[in-house]
Amino acid sequence: MAYEPVIGLEVHCQLATASKLFCGCATKFGAAPNHQVCPICLGMPGVLPVLNRTAVDHAVRMALAIGGSVQQVSVFSRKQYFYPDLPKGYQITQYDRPYCLGGGVTLSSGQRIRMTRIHLEEDAGKNIHAEHASLVDCNRAGTPLMEIVSEPELKSAADAAEYLRRLRAIVRCIGASDGNLEEGSFRCDANVSIRPLGANILGTRCEIKNLNSFRNVERAISYEILRQAEILDGGGTVTQQTLLFDANSGRTQPMRSKEDSHDYRYLPDPDLPALVISKDRIEGIRASLPELPDAAKARLVQACGLAEANAELIAQDRGTTKFFDLTCEAVGAAYPAPAVANWLIAEYLPVAEARHWDLAESPIPPQRVAALLQLIAAGTISGKIAKTVFGVMLDSDEAPTSIVQRLGLVQISDEGVITELVERILTHNPGPLAQYLGGKDKLFGFFIGQIMQASQGKMNPDLVNKILHARLAERRGHLD
Ligand SMILES: [Zn+2]
Numbered sequence: 171m172a173y174e175p176v177i178g179l180e181v182h183c184q185l186a187t188a189s190k191l192f193c194g195c196a197t198k199f200g201a202a203p204n205h206q207v208c209p210i211c212l213g214m215p216g217v218l219p220v221l222n223r224t225a226v227d228h229a230v231r232m233a234l235a236i237g238g239s240v241q242q243v244s245v246f247s248r249k250q251y252f253y254p255d256l257p258k259g260y261q262i263t264q265y266d267r268p269y270c271l272g273g274g275v276t277l278s279s280g281q282r283i284r285m286t287r288i289h290l291e292e293d294a295g296k297n298i299h300a301e302h303a304s305l306v307d308c309n310r311a312g313t314p315l316m317e318i319v320s321e322p323e324l325k326s327a328a329d330a331a332e333y334l335r336r337l338r339a340i341v342r343c344i345g346a347s348d349g350n351l352e353e354g355s356f357r358c359d360a361n362v363s364i365r366p367l368g369a370n371i372l373g374t375r376c377e378i379k380n381l382n383s384f385r386n387v388e389r390a391i392s393y394e395i396l397r398q399a400e401i402l403d404g405g406g407t408v409t410q411q412t413l414l415f416d417a418n419s420g421r422t423q424p425m426r427s428k429e430d431s432h433d434y435r436y437l438p439d440p441d442l443p444a445l446v447i448s449k450d451r452i453e454g455i456r457a458s459l460p461e462l463p464d465a466a467k468a469r470l471v472q473a474c475g476l477a478e479a480n481a482e483l484i485a486q487d488r489g490t491t492k493f494f495d496l497t498c499e500a501v502g503a504a505y506p507a508p509a510v511a512n513w514l515i516a517e518y519l520p521v522a523e524a525r526h527w528d529l530a531e532s533p534i535p536p537q538r539v540a541a542l543l544q545l546i547a548a549g550t551i552s553g554k555i556a557k558t559v560f561g562v563m564l565d566s567d568e569a570p571t572s573i574v575q576r577l578g579l580v581q582i583s584d585e586g587v588i589t590e591l592v593e594r595i596l597t598h599n600p601g602p603l604a605q606y607l608g609g610k611d612k613l614f615g616f617f618i619g620q621i622m623q624a625s626q627g628k629m630n631p632d633l634v635n636k637i638l639h640a641r642l643a644e645r646r647g648h649l650d
Contacts, residue, residue, distance in 0.1 A: 173364040173402070175395045176372055177330050178322035181337060182315050183347045184293070184355035185228045191292045191314035192219030192262065192442075199353045203298075203307040211292075211312035213258030218441055225314040228346040229269060229290050230447060230455050232316060235344050235462055238273030238285060240452050246290075246442040249434045254306050255295035263291035263317075265436045269445060275320075275336050276464065278482075283333050286319045290445075310354075316346075322361060322372065327391035331384045334358060335486070339463045343488040357382045362394045364402070373398070374408040378415050378422055390415035394422050466491045474498070474507035480515060489529040490519070493536055500540030504547035513543060517560055534563055542570040550574065551581050554627045583630040588637050591629070595620045596641065607646055614638070 190197055193210035210217045233240045247265035268289035274282045293315050295308035318337065324330045338349040338356055349356045363375035378394060381387045393415075398408050413422040461469070463485045470481035470491075484494050494514060498507050518539060522529060542559060545551045551559065551574055562573045574580055582588060595617060596603055606613040621634055 172367040173395075173399050174367045174369070175325060175327075175391075176322045176363050176365065176375075177324035177326075177391060178361040178375075179320045179324065179330060179333065180359045180361070181318040181334065182293075182357050182359075183232075183318060183337075183341055183349070185225045185314040185316060186345060186347050187222055187224045187228070187314055189222060190312035191222050191225055191290070192312055195312065197313050199350075201309055203305070203309060206309045207311065211257075212308060219262065219439075221442065221445065222314060225290065226269075226445065226447065227455060228344075229288065229316045230452060231344045231459065232318070232341060232346045233270035233273065233288055234452070234456050234459060235340050235346075236273035236275060236285060238270040238288060240447060241267065241269050241271060242447055242449070242452075243267070244269035244289075244445045244447075246439045246445065247436045248439050249436055251434055253294070253297075254304070255297045255308070255311070257295070257308060257311060261292060261294060262439055262442070264289035267444075269447065275333055275340070277329060277332055277336070279329075281323075281329075283323050283329075284321045286321050288316050288318045291315050291317055322363075322375075327388040327395070330360065330391055331388045334384060334387060336463070339486045343460060343463055351382050351384075354382065358387060360387065360391055360394075362391055362398070363408070364395060364398045373402075374410050376408065376411055376413050376422070378413045379425060381415060386415060386417055389417075389420055390422060393420060397422065460488060461491070463488075470494075470507075470511075474511075476508050476511050480508070480511045483515060484511060490514075493529045493532070496536035497539050497543075500537050501543045501547070502540075505540075505543045510543065513556075514539075517557065521564065538563065538570070545570055545574060549581060549583055549630060551579055552627065552629075552631055554631075555579050555581065579628065581630050582625060582628050583633060585633060585637065588629055588633055589641070591621055591624060592617075592634070592637050592641050595624060596645075603645075606642065614642070617642075 184197075187197060189195060190211055193208050195206045195208050195211055198206065210219060230240055232238075244264055245267040246262050248260035249263050249265065250260040252259060268287045270288040271286075273285040273288075275285075276282045293310045293313040295306055295311040298305040298307060320333070324333060341347040341356070342349045347355055351357070358381050360378045360381060361375045362378065363373040365371065365373040376394060376398070378390050381390055394413070401408055412425045414425045415422050467481045467485035470476040470485055471478060474481075476484070484490050494511065497514065498510050501510060518534075521527075522532060527533065542556055542563070545559070546553055546556050550571075555574075558577075559570050559573050559579065562568065562577070563570060566573075568576075599617070599620065602613050602616055606617075617638055618634065621629065621638065622631075
């Protein structure tokens with residue numbers, strides 16, 4: 171039987187603040203256990219939470235970036251449950267009155283995945299289960315999160331992964347979060363159900379908790395879709411439950427039966443007044459938004475003439491977009507923008523990624539890249555030689571022009587010199603020459619290879635092509 175998957179995602183995204191949501195404790199990753207705690211985030215009696223202003227600004231920025239509607243009044247509630255990593259006995263979150271409603275993200279297929287809501291909440295601590303004891307680290311307790319909830323509109327595991335990538339590109343672009351999956355700043359729960367193709371009602375859903383890589387999101391959802399289809403095919407019914415994904419076996423496993431929201435006994439937090447966000451503040455944040463990935467992509471295609479795929483690649487990261495723009499600006503009209511994009515994607519970005527460069531502080535800044543590309547544009551070196559020069563630049567501060575001169579890499583564009591070499595190569599290869607003249611056109615590439623090898627790649631390829639063509643045509647002419 172054919173089924174249609176229905177997937178909704180809840181993303182927990184840590185906001186880029188120096189301190190926690192309701193106290194002054196640091197949020198730095200990797201501190202010694204229980205070294206970033208205070209009476210407020212440990213839930214001691216008699217303390218009062220104070221809301222972090224920067225966290226709210228980041229959250230509003232995100233709401234505006236996805237076209238959501240910022241609510242001028244929202245309310246913090248207590249979500250009550252007992253768990254060792256939750257010292258207060260409740261989590262402060264937004265329940266029936268979140269700060270943002272609506273918005274959405276558009277996939278490359280053109281489908282717009284709508285958001286239900288975004289709300290602010292604090293993270294819990296962490297339980298560490300050792301051999302003879304269970305330990306609790308409260309460093310994360312009180313860390314500011316926004317939970318971004320989509321409508322159940324995603325139709326495949328691949329779409330879910332693309333949605334997450336786009337969402338992460340946006341949070342990083344606007345600086346609301348570092349989007350770091352390894353450190354848990356960006357993690358997701360997936361609600362998955364299936365229904366017979368064409369059916370209107372939703373099937374019973376299962377929630378897969380705490381997926382922390384794009385690959386595991388895809389794997390877990392794909393597995394879950396198959397698992398549910400097998401149950402329905404066998405005449406069974408899917409039970410609503412919470413699952414954990416085991417990355418080693420590639421399977422989902424039951425964690426606990428799902429609580430309903432009434433189990434949490436939500437109530438408005440009496441310690442916190444309603445969050446009121448003024449129109450002025452919202453408009454001020456809107457005015458400060460940078461160019462978003464979708465807008466950057468459109469500009470790169472329309473104004474710079476980039477191919478769709480290249481534009482997508484450069485626009486998905488704000489740092490890369492900036493680097494590209496600055497390189498184009500520095501290189502000027504001599505080297506066209508699409509060629510700059512090709513060069514960055516083929517040569518520069520793979521190195522930057524392998525060496526973990528922050529493009530804003532890259533050891534090879536846009537000006538140096540531009541100096542290299544200008545040498546290609548001026549015909550001083552070929553694209554091939556540029557790779558050699560770039561290799562040298564990676565580990566020195568030497569200017570590209572100086573490297574080219576020192577290593578004698580200047581491109582030979584003297585037609586007399588090129589003609590001389592072309593003639594020599596033809597004379598030294600009588601066999602291939604006779605075959606070529608006999609009609610084996612493919613051997614043209616063989617001669618090019620020989621010439622380039624003999625000149626160590628230094629001859630201007632366009633001129634070599636032109637002159638070789640002329641010389642061979644002349645010989646064929648003699649035969650006729
Ligand atoms: Zn604290």
